[in-house]
Amino acid sequence: MKILVAVKRVIDYNVQIRVKDDGSGVVTENVKMSTNPPDDNAIEEAVKIKESGKAKEVVAVSVGEEKAQETVRKALAVGADRGILVKAEGALEPLAVSKILQKIVEKEKPDLVFMGKQAIDDDCNQTGQMLAALLKWPQATFASKIDVKDKSLEVTREIDEGLETIEVNIPAIVTCDLRLNEPRYASLPNIMKAKKKPIEQLNASDLGVDTKPRIEQIKVEEPPKRKAGIKVASVEELVQKLKNEAKVI
């Protein structure tokens, strides 16, 4: 079995986001970038499945600018066997990314595709489901447990009401929740080994995919500042206000 894992390079989750003055986006210059956190869980799970003997190869793929190579390299350092970087300039919409990934799937013919449930930059939460639709594969989103069976996966999903378990036929797409596992650290020797693993580079434009944006980003703003409220003098007043003014209890 072969598992393809899609990873995205995003602004590190510890970095405080700063909106550009002209409203054209957020500042990304001189900002620490990292792998999208749940994508780390996706790689970890794929590598675990490989270590259990149920998969033979784990291929990491990223779509983005040249520097996304670092993200692929990081996946190689924690156990992916080889990498693919599809180079594309500018921000791509999930629809375009899923079309690119579709081409990669057609070429690589993996049995499973894993990725994080959502990217922490655009917060779209679309790519996995879109890829599943384009490939006519089943999807298991928000996975917090994956059980690999003969021809199917049993996946536990984190849903609003609690947990749901579904079975999906292989081939399938799984989008991973942060609770799926605890990603391992890349060790120094493995980082060294990863430098020698191959990364195939492709251009999005060569894949025949239309990546033109369909959504125009008119402006990006800071969230509205919360205005300071009032101080209440007593518990009684607090309860009255919550009941009669805020109407929340």
Place this chain on the structure above:
Amino acid sequence: MTKESMEYDVVIVGGGPSGLTTAIKLKQLNSNLNVCVLEKASEIGAHILSGNVFETRALDELIPNWRELNSPIKTKVTKEKFLFLGKNKSLNWPTWLLPTVQKNHNNYIISLANLCRWLAEQAETLGVEIFPGFPASEILYNEDGSVRGVATQDMGIDRNGDKKDSFEPGIELLGKVTVFAEGCRGHLGKQLIQKFELNKDKDPQQYGIGFKEIWEIDEKKHEEGLVMHTAGWPLDNNTYGGSFMYHAENKQVFLGYVIGLDYKNPHLSPFDEFQRFKTHPAIKKIIEGGKRISYGARALIEGGLQSLPKMFMPGALLIGCDAGTLNMPKIKGSHTAMKSGIIAAETINDHIISGKNLSDYEKNFKDSWLYKELYHARNVKPSFSWGLILGIIFTGIDQILFRGKLPFTLKHKHADHETLKPAKEMPKIEYPKPDNIITFDKTSSVYLTGTNHTDNQLVHLKLKDPNLPINYTLEKFDEPAQRYCPAGVYEVQKENDTNKFVINSQNCIHCKTCDIKEPSQNIIWVTPEGGGGPKYGNM
């Protein structure tokens, strides 16, 4: 369990200006050398914080064609100001009366973090292996006592010291020579100085704490290339310190404050002094209407030549601010750190190729312009122990009339942890409340650093005696850690009517001030898990 090991010709600890310079110079001298650089930050530059007005002298020697290589050195200093601040007034000091070392017309306003990122690219192009996210946590020795290399931190240890599922043991990096370039108060450098008595017969080391904020200001108030320094208010005559304001590119100003850690009043809060400083009319008018986009703090080393330890030992060198090569009157340490790295690389290459002794470092250092520079600068900092006014008068005589050639050397008398007076003998200081426009509280400031340490790991700020903060330091000094820490790591909390010393280690921004200033030297800073700490951008 024995750790895995990797062997190199040279292992460099720390990816700052001195470490990266050493790496580059080594590869230039001998491309066959295997060189690696360990860096505790998640990426090169993320733990670098500096003013910075950059003198290119060392870089000119290292990479003469740096102008052609898209280096981040762009903003030439065009104008200089020096202000003495009173509470509401400011006095413009004529620049012709400044000592030459404080003149900056050939220098550049840069982000040192970005320079380091660029140096790292140059180093990698030459084949240096750089490992960000891997703190060196332990020094390894040979049986003969010489340095054998370092071990990286174990990853995946929980707060009780037990291994988590994700446990990943550290590994040993062994070098023919190990270069320690951790920056000011490196935690391994400190151990080496002790073990090899590198500071024997030297004055106690002197430190300062430096704050920096980056502001994006109104275009009309921005003068790219302007360098401004101040002395005076809000500090009293007996506290050493001053500010800098550098107008960098993209409407940004680098605004900072440095306070000598030999201050005496335990009630003093360096952070609040810096915040208060910004309310001075001469400063406020420039940043008003602007936006603070970054904050950070870092200890810096000020002792100069009198306190500079021996920089070589069997199997290793100690360079840059890890030793203490900063030039205080120039307020510059980058070019000197880089020069110490060049000398280190030359010495190491001779050692590896021709078997020359590492102790040649001393001679090579003394023959260099670096030594001359530090020699001429040596009397400035100690003279300020007499107060700001006498310090300035003496510095005028020493630097302008004698150009640093007075036939005597002033001494540093005390280590910084010895200078605090008991809390009840010193006046309390009321600091104004932050207005969240010009001045801010610590928590919202720390947020801007992007600092984080994965939860459930060992606390990396160790107490030799866990009871001392409450039983002694609180009573005698009103636990000054609450104030000298620029990141709000230390708090004294009342819990069920008993005081408890709380360490919010996740807030730590790796400035090392606690390790320096704690009056009983009770706090030991050790390396946390790799990648922890601030995520500075263009600091």
Place this chain on the structure above:
Amino acid sequence: MSVLLISEHNNKELKPFTLNAITAASKINEDVHVLVLGHNSDSVAKLVSEVPNVKKVVHINDTIYENYLAENYTSAIINLSKDYSHIICSANTFGKNLMPRVAALLDVSQVSDITKVISSDTFLRPIYAGNAFATVKSSDKIKCITVRPTSFDPAPTTGGSAEIQTGEVGDSTNLSKFIKKEEIKSDRPELGTARVVISGGRGMQSGENFKLITAVADKLNAAIGASRAAVDAGYITNDHQVGQTGKVVVPDLYIAVGISGAIQHLAGMKESKVIVAINKDGEAPIFSVADYGLEADLFDALPKFLEELNKLNTIQK
């Protein structure tokens, strides 16, 4: 053209977030049609038809819709899509799972998690976990949209009488199979979705003292949260942690008790609709975001708070 809203339900009852999504849908176009895909779900279709904002209910009943599987839902929605300008559902795990699958097959670039309708093609949506907001304009012919439920009031549930039309059953894929659902047994709502959250900080002084929080939480049917400081101090387990490195919550009511309001914590709760802070330090940063601040010792205030709540005749659940 009309707006098609995909409802979420359990074949008996409508899930509340659908009502919030209906409000958003009617802001785009008043002609809101709601699709009920289910099995033995007549009662749901009826409930939906009584929502005054709903103009038509399309009801499709089949065993393949007994459990919600995006693979099976999709084709029925695609079949209906040509008559609609917008397809909408709530941006919870239901809608997030479903909508992109529909969008991709319609070759539409989806607009996720909108918090405001600016016009029929322009929307506001949070990005970077709410640290920035983007105004986006869709150029697709059909617009596929998910709606952040907490940003829109729930639509009223009575007074309407929309026509219920029976729709055509779509293809069944057999790609996936429902096995089981384990609803969280606890009486306490999930931190991530609770309407009310009450959190304790280090001011609680011990894990034992969290029983004061629990008592109020029981009364308000609230989830229990904590600051990282309280978690680090060992008062409570880290799955309760609210903040930048814990959970981000957006309840209607957030009560912060003994929490100073470190910015990392604020990052996790500042989008809450109403924030209450109880803290004895009047300077605590938490007060700068609180709608109602009570400067008091929590050990006095919490029991009194419970007492006052007990006096109320009704409490919203």
